[in-house]
Amino acid sequence: MMNLSGKKIAVLGCGRSGVAAARLALARGAAEVCIFDANPAATCSEPGTGFVPGATEEHARTYAADLVILSPGIEGDIPWTLAFTAHGAPLIGETELAWHYYGGRIIAITGTNGKTTTTALLEHVLTAAGKTAKACGNYGYPLSEVALMEPQPEFAVLEVSSFQMETIIDFCPEVAIWLNFAPDHMDRYTKVEDYFNAKLRIFENMRADQLAIVREGEELPGITPRRVGFSSVVTTGQLYFENGAICENGQVLTPLRGTALEQAHNAENAMATTLACRAVGLDDAVITAAIRSFCPPGHRCETVAEMDGILWLNDSKSTNLHSTEAAVRSQTRPIILLAGGKDKGLDYAAINPMLQEKARACIVFGQIADQLEQTFAPVCRVIKVTTVAEAVEAAHKVAQRGDVVLFSPGTSSFDQFTGYVQRGECFRNAVKNTLHL
Secondary structure, three states: OOOOOOOEEEEEOOOHHHHHHHHHHHHOOOOEEEEEEOOOOOOOOOOOOEEEEOOOHHHHHHHOOOEEEEOOOOOOOOHHHHHOOOOOOOEEEHHHHHHOOOOOEEEEEEOOOOHHHHHHHHHHHHHHOOOOEEEEEOOOEOHHHHHHOOOOOOEEEEEOOHHHHOOOOOOOOOEEEEOOOOOOOOOOOOOHHHHHHHHHHHHOOOOOOOEEEEEOOOOOOOOOOEEEEEEOOOOOOOEEEEOOEEEEOOEEEEEOOOOOOOOHHHHHHHHHHHHHHHHOOOOHHHHHHHHHOOOOOOOOOEEEEEEOOEEEEEOOOOOOHHHHHHHHHHOOOOEEEEEEOOOOOOOHHHHHHHHHHHEEEEEEEOOOHHHHHHHHOOOOEEEEOOOHHHHHHHHHHHOOOOOEEEEOOOOOOOOOOOOHHHHHHHHHHHHHHHHOO
16 A cells, blocks of 8 residues: 655646545545646635646646656646656556555456446446446546545446556556557557557556456467457457357357347457456356346447438447447448548548448548548548538438448547537437437
């Protein structure tokens, strides 16, 4: 356990994670805690802590902290952050701090896509089995809030991003899930390898008697924990997906047809969950029943409507190319793909072979509409519009009975929206208005 007694602590970032870290540090004996935020308009009213909005590098050097705790949205190697460590103070993240004070069992989940669905599903299955569990980290509660709960839950189901793994030292989960990897966040990382290596740190402190649950085909060099695999594409893993069911050794384990997880990418989330729950002692029958009753968080290939033989799916959570690729791959019917948004420097030509096979049309919108039009035009019909609402109208005109209209933007939404949730709600509303629902 980390000794904070008498320490002077700087917390960087006044969001929920930063405030939770400050609260935890005070509760565990820190002499002084001050929250710093570079935004002059930032506000914070956490009792017992100092707060400096519009904090500068001079503020950082003057404060001379003994320990610096970083919120996950702030880069650790920029001059502003480094100024807080100028006097030799160690820099850790909120996840690392909370790990020292949480006494339960941690199942950690990382991957480019599927983390939130898997985190929510794990919490659901553990709860259905009579365990106390909290989804936390990048989804749900900050881990610091879980560490402060009385009593603490038996399980922390922890979604971790590459940003959170950049600032660990001793963090070590009991079970770690690696769902997949594909280039993303290239507006933060200069090389794909830097992004990969940050995520790979989830295994850094794990022992040989602990478990890594890894999608088949993922190359993870040098990891120590025992590895078990799953896949919706090949049958070489412990669990695989065949004829709409999770299978093992030629036998059906969990039928998924008619559930919210019946598409291939969600089947992988369910397989990873099954393996993790087995590892912590749950019975297969309990796991299967809970998986079949699960309803995923919104904006993840959720059905918005089905009318005149056309299925409308909202996958607004797709904020990178790999997510859109997974959503397209999962469809067994011809698709009308709606894609576009902010330019994140990704190469969308990688999905052209799949679009040539599956897409009858692509409707592109947003900041990268011109780029997508040029990229997709050689393989399918492309319609360029400006807004999501216009994209829905265009899809309604070209969709035919038996088609899937797949809203899977493939990038972030900040050119037109506050985030993927607002974007998804815009799509839902546009579909309902267009179909007069």
